[in-house]
Amino acid sequence: MLLADERASIVGYCRRMDADGLTVGTSGNLSVRVGDLIAVTPSGVDYAALTPPDVCVLDLDGGPVDARREPSSEVPMHLAVYRGTDARAVVHTHPLHATALSTLLDELPPIHYLVGLLGGPVRVAPYATYGSAELAEASVRALEGRSAVLLRNHGATTYGATLAEAYTRTTYLEWLCRLHHQASLLGTPSLIPPDELERVIAKLRTYGQRPPESGE
Numbered sequence: 001m002l003l004a005d006e007r008a009s010i011v012g013y014c015r016r017m018d019a020d021g022l023t024v025g026t027s028g029n030l031s032v033r034v035g036d037l038i039a040v041t042p043s044g045v046d047y048a049a050l051t052p053p054d055v056c057v058l059d060l061d062g063g064p065v066d067a068r069r070e071p072s073s074e075v076p077m078h079l080a081v082y083r084g085t086d087a088r089a090v091v092h093t094h095p096l097h098a099t100a101l102s103t104l105l106d107e108l109p110p111i112h113y114l115v116g117l118l119g120g121p122v123r124v125a126p127y128a129t130y131g132s133a134e135l136a137e138a139s140v141r142a143l144e145g146r147s148a149v150l151l152r153n154h155g156a157t158t159y160g161a162t163l164a165e166a167y168t169r170t171t172y173l174e175w176l177c178r179l180h181h182q183a184s185l186l187g188t189p190s191l192i193p194p195d196e197l198e199r200v201i202a203k204l205r206t207y208g209q210r211p212p213e214s215g216e
Helices: 004-019 075-084 095-103 113-118 131-140 162-186 193-203
Strands: 027-035 037-040 056-059 063-065 089-093 122-125 150-151 155-160
Touching: 004 027, 004 037, 004 089, 004 131, 027 075, 027 122, 037 075, 075 089, 075 122, 075 131, 075 155, 089 162, 095 150, 095 162, 113 155, 113 162, 113 193, 122 131, 131 150, 150 162
Parallel strands: 122 150
Antiparallel strands: 027 037, 027 089, 037 056, 056 063, 089 155, 150 155
């Protein structure tokens, strides 16, 4: 089976996405790029019943290469992100708090330093019909210099070098949106100043484990 490992990984993360409450029903979609191919979730298939052969393999023009199902309606957005960034995986979800804030804000502000993991304050892309070229274009514009975007009255999209990284960024984004919501119930949240945010973003570039040096 073409891209067998990537298709299996997508199924696993779809189940996790459902269990983590990052989407509802059959909404949301994931993809992974390998060379000139992408593996992407099919449209409207229950995640509990999803199997690796159900995951579609397309070329970078969206044409089917190995696809027994209709691919996600958001393929145009996934392809636009791959064209416009260095993404190797894309996660699109409808998390409750991220979607709620997309109806209220033009940008998720730096309420916590973890916004630095997404490149800075997260922009809200203008509303456009789901699955449309307009939504794809608006998403990529709002992603400039960022790895996450909120979609007005719709949801959220993140990308990464791996599916694990893209998914983790989605969980951070939803947590930040929930934090903003909770703080706003109590008053006006204080924000991290721009100069401190720049320092934090630079510091976060070296966050986590680094590969051992040669010979270690």
